[in-house]
Amino acid sequence: MAMLSVQDLHVSYGAIKAVRGISFEINEGEIVTLIGANGAGKSTTLNTVAGLLKPESGTIEFDGASIAGVQAHKVVQRGLALCPEGRRVFTQMSVAENLEMGGYTRSDAENRETLERVYDHFPRLKERRGQVAGTLSGGEQQMLAMGRALMSRPRLLMLDEPSMGLAPILVEEIFSIIKQLNESGTTVLLVEQNANMALSIADRAYVLETGTIKKTGTGAELLVDDDVRKAYLGG
Amino acid sequence: MQVLMQVLNGLQLGSIYALVALGYTMVYGIILLLNFAHGDIIMVGAYISWLVMAQLGMPPVVAMILSVLGCTLLGVLIDKVAYAPLRNAPRLSILITAIGVSYFLENGAQLVFGADAKVVPAFTDVSTIQLGGASLSFAAVATVVVTAVATVVLTLLVQKTKLGKAMRAVSEDMGAARLMGINVNNTISFTFAVGSALAGIGAILYTMAYTQATPTMGMMLGTKAFVAAVLGGIGSIPGAVVGGLLVGFAEVIVTALGLSVWKDAVVFLLLIIVLIVRPTGIFGRTMSEKV
Incomplete structure (x- = not known):
């Protein structure tokens, strides 16, 4: 059984239909990526799964239980965390406080343990734990946003555009950390505009276009797919 | 001696403004709402004290507890009934609602208790305390x-x-706070509860000094506290305290100079000057608009 199963999902902002009947699945242990142009409905999909938006119709099942329309703060408790687009760290709080907020649904004892693991993945966050998050560089803020999401001990981690606005070297670093996280047992749903990077680490991928799924396959297949190459990989 | 008395007067009045300003600033900090009904919550607290002591003949300590409790519940209730349904509405709608709630409370109080002032009995028989030869007002x-x-x-x-950290998280980014597992509505309710409890304490301290409850007493008190919060930098806790003390001292100084009819004007003049020179207030930081 798939860990996350989304069937015929429709989401609208007022009169604008952002997602029109998409279906996809993620199995435990996979890295799955949704790629597509701006406005294809990738972020809307993640935000809906996370509970920030309400679906118009369709089903979202996590571990076999419906989470469609469940409020965001309750979705986290089920083991599903979203690291949102634009990072959205709490800029006026310290790095440590941001991480503490990430572990809001967990006990202090659990948080102490998770914090060590997060600091292992992101040693830079440990160095800067007392620093106000707003003063971190873009790459550090992305690490903080990911570390913060990990603090809830998610079984499925959703990452929305983690490479956005980062220098190529940092993009490499972030992606290698995503790979590490996956290897240590976290299932990953990745939304990216940087299709090249995303496909190269993904087990499977879905190509979104104007709110519908155009294509699906393994990361390796789509990397060499002519249509995908033309549309998203610059030839 | 005269100067010491005036300083104490300034501190007393300023402290009341500070307490009320703290409530204003907390609610503003979390949902960017100028809760214009905040002053009227104090009015309700004063009437509860009057009701409990003068009408029911119960001891002052009961009046204090019920005033604070009543204000706390009222604050949460106002949020649930009037503001929560407008959480995603434009800010102007919720601002106008706050003004509506303010009028509702004032006129409701007038309907129930009448327009004339009720005398709130003294909370204690102690009226002065001795400190190093000086005799200071206990209330102050x-x-x-x-x-x-x-x-x-x-x-x-x-x-x-x-x-508290959850409150700060909600204040900065409600959506991100939700993703952390923070129940935003409960956090906002808690903020209203704390702010309104402070208003309840403010009601007790105010009636200790001025011994009266009237339906419109919260209006000027609320407005002055609002000025105090803006002076200090709205959203800032130290700002609310410093702003409150500034407003209190300004009034006391103007009054001591024999110009008491000008005291309100001076407070608002102070506001205008700060808004021109430093629009974010003394402790305020420039906030970028959230998209």
């Missing part, structure tokens, strides 16, 4: 001490506790 000393303690407790709450 109590007001200053209570406000100082409330400020420290509030600061610790916001800076150190899990709930």
